[in-house]
Every structure is written in structure tokens, then in C-alpha cells.
Amino acid sequence: MSGTENVSHPGDIAMHDVPPVRDLAFSMLSLLIETAATQLRVDVPVAAELLRASADTPPNMTEARAAIDAANALLGAVRAIMEIDALRAIEGMLTQLQIEYVRKVGTTQ
Numbered sequence: 001m002s003g004t005e006n007v008s009h010p011g012d013i014a015m016h017d018v019p020p021v022r023d024l025a026f027s028m029l030s031l032l033i034e035t036a037a038t039q040l041r042v043d044v045p046v047a048a049e050l051l052r053a054s055a056d057t058p059p060n061m062t063e064a065r066a067a068i069d070a071a072n073a074l075l076g077a078v079r080a081i082m083e084i085d086a087l088r089a090i091e092g093m094l095t096q097l098q099i100e101y102v103r104k105v106g107t108t109q
Helices: 021-040 045-053 061-081 084-108
Strands: none
Touching: 021 061, 021 084, 061 084
16 A cells, blocks of 8 residues: 555545535525525415415514525625526525515514
């Protein structure tokens, strides 16, 4: 056994196993949007299943706001590397959620 052999260790990740940041960002943004929609109790395509499961509970505006704010922050950081179709889809859903959030806040005051 020579000292130049390539030994892998548990937990080592090959570079070809790491997805591009734009793919990770899209997944994270989708999850944040899904969470916000579920907390607001509104129907967007990605949250339909979760919404049906939580229809009996009132909206959690604090959680919804945190998810919307986090999605906006992440989107700002990765906007330049997102594919245009994915960017438009995320922006559209996020805008819908922001409008719904403002609408619901307005009705509770």
C-alpha cells in the first residue's frame, strides 16, 4: 500500500454528488413558500396537500411572515444564478403569498 492511494472517509462527498446552488435554492425556496402558504391557510400548487391536512387550524401569521421573509432574503441572494422560468415561478408564488398575508393582516385588525 503506497501513501498516494486515494482513501475515502465516511462522510466524504464527491464533487459530482453536490447539486448546483440554483437547484438547492429552488428546493429551499419551494419549501419556504409551501410553509408560508400552509401557515396562511391558502392554496398554492405546492401546498395543496399540506393545506388539506391543516384546514381546521387558524392561520399562524408569525410563522407565515418568517417563511415569507426568509424566502425573500434567499431569493435576493440567489436571483442572479436562478434559471429564468424557476425565478418567475418563485416570484409569482411569493407575490401571491405576500398579497394574501397583507389581506389577512388587514382583516384581523
